[in-house]
Amino acid sequence: MSLYQRACRVIPGGVDSPVRAFGSVGGDPVFIARASGPYLYDTDGREYVDAVGSWGPALLGHAHPEVVRAVQEAAARGLSFGAPTEAEVELAEAVRARVPEAAKVRFVSTGTEACMTAIRLARGATGRDLIVKFAGCYHGHSDGLLAAAGSGVATQGLPGSAGVTAATAGQTIVVPYNDEAALEAVFDAYPDQIAAVITEPAPANMGVVPPAVGFNAFLRAITARHGALLIFDEVLTGFRVHRSGWWGLERSAVETPPLVETPPLVELVETTAPAPKASTGSPNAAPDLFTFGKVVGGGMPLAAIGGRADVMDLLAPLGPVYQAGTLSGNPLATAAGIATLRLADINVYAAVDAVSSDLQAAVNEALFEVGVPHLVQSAGSLFTVFFGDFDRPITDYAAAQRQDSAAFARFFHAMLDAGVALPPSGYEAWFLSAAHDDAALNRIVEALPGAARAALG
Ligand code: PLP
Numbered sequence: 001m002s003l004y005q006r007a008c009r010v011i012p013g014g015v016d017s018p019v020r021a022f023g024s025v026g027g028d029p030v031f032i033a034r035a036s037g038p039y040l041y042d043t044d045g046r047e048y049v050d051a052v053g054s055w056g057p058a059l060l061g062h063a064h065p066e067v068v069r070a071v072q073e074a075a076a077r078g079l080s081f082g083a084p085t086e087a088e089v090e091l092a093e094a095v096r097a098r099v100p101e102a103a104k105v106r107f108v109s110t111g112t113e114a115c116m117t118a119i120r121l122a123r124g125a126t127g128r129d130l131i132v133k134f135a136g137c138y139h140g141h142s143d144g145l146l147a148a149a150g151s152g153v154a155t156q157g158l159p160g161s162a163g164v165t166a167a168t169a170g171q172t173i174v175v176p177y178n179d180e181a182a183l184e185a186v187f188d189a190y191p192d193q194i195a196a197v198i199t200e201p202a203p204a205n206m207g208v209v210p211p212a213v214g215f216n217a218f219l220r221a222i223t224a225r226h227g228a229l230l231i232f233d234e235v236l237t238g239f240r241v242h243r244s245g246w247w248g249l250e251r252s253a254v255e256t257p258p259l260v261e262t263p264p265l266v267e268l269v270e271t272t273a274p275a276p277k278a279s280t281g282s283p284n285a286a287p288d289l290f291t292f293g294k295v296v297g298g299g300m301p302l303a304a305i306g307g308r309a310d311v312m313d314l315l316a317p318l319g320p321v322y323q324a325g326t327l328s329g330n331p332l333a334t335a336a337g338i339a340t341l342r343l344a345d346i347n348v349y350a351a352v353d354a355v356s357s358d359l360q361a362a363v364n365e366a367l368f369e370v371g372v373p374h375l376v377q378s379a380g381s382l383f384t385v386f387f388g389d390f391d392r393p394i395t396d397y398a399a400a401q402r403q404d405s406a407a408f409a410r411f412f413h414a415m416l417d418a419g420v421a422l423p424p425s426g427y428e429a430w431f432l433s434a435a436h437d438d439a440a441l442n443r444i445v446e447a448l449p450g451a452a453r454a455a456l457g
Helices: 003-010 065-077 086-098 111-126 151-155 180-189 215-225 245-253 331-343 346-370 405-417 438-456
Strands: 032-036 039-042 047-050 104-108 130-134 172-175 194-199 229-234 289-292 303-307 374-379 382-387
Touching (some): 086 104, 086 303, 111 229, 111 303, 172 180, 180 194, 229 245, 346 382, 405 438
Parallel strands (some): 130 194, 229 289
Antiparallel strands (some): 039 047, 104 303, 289 303, 374 382
């Protein structure tokens, strides 16, 4: 009996997260035994160049010796205390040093929790119920955020999830991405009812679909105008596309960020929440809240909510918005996060950017060479190869869904057969690392011509 068959007897679908199951590309998932640098090794000892990077965390490559050592040393001191530690303070300081607008930071264990808590905070801060999200953006698997959720939900072809009550789903309004008029219409239709707009500031869960120029600034302006909070979900982009995440990348790309007055929180708070201590937000174009995950935990289960101090201080124990976690800020996870952020200097980001752009060029060339219609879209070092005839950039989920998933599946399997592990879905980004040296890159490049021919069908 194969390991997969054994797994299917005791684990639903044989996997602990659906996209791992190869549902959209067919075949049996590969079981991984170990990983090192840019390489994965399966349980039969076969080596793959990895372009999944554990879906984002492995910015430095797998099992970086300094990160592993930090975790080992932390483990020797104890696995979990259920009490505050210096490492949590140090990691929060490291996050704030890179994203100063995350004035206060609370650690949790998963990106799902971080986004769920950010939503609760926004509702607590505003006394409003409705949330706006964009079709194709994924913010984890909490009930209210599963509508048109991209990522694994898109891979499975699901509109949302069974088990989410109509009442909960009804409090999430879904708008097409990059569509300013649709968002204006929603704010007009629900005056004073929208607590927050949550967005991936550079979506990568419907494949990579970058924001139109000025779209994030528009989100800041419209939410501020209507007294709603803006949440940047940087679980995927945070500390990956730039040392300060997408927010840092976008800010560094414009000399002067647009100035938008953040509304005074005191005006937002209804009777359900007490008046916060700080009454105004600083006037800038930053979102009110960020969520982080993946890289910030260095491959361990850790994520974070960060943002305006006056909003963050509404969290218990200071404020009325409850949030907690037995393993929150776990010492092993914080040790991995601190070591990872310490190592992730500008050279790391330059290396990942370089290998990403070289690979994008090579994929383009290989697919053009044999005439496979496709479109490569990128946001920072993240990119997706959309198969299909696209005569213009993909700007939203509806367009992303027109991709040729069968061609992707053929390409995916040919790459896998040649020893390259791609994300097993056309709705995901390719994740590279600073450990992808010339040898690793060349192995991917050498696999491309054969995979391009396979994609033709
Ligand atoms: N938000 C974004 C943008 C993500 O990409 C993900 C996971 O891929 C999440 C939230 C959920 O994070 P987690 O899988 O850690 O719950």
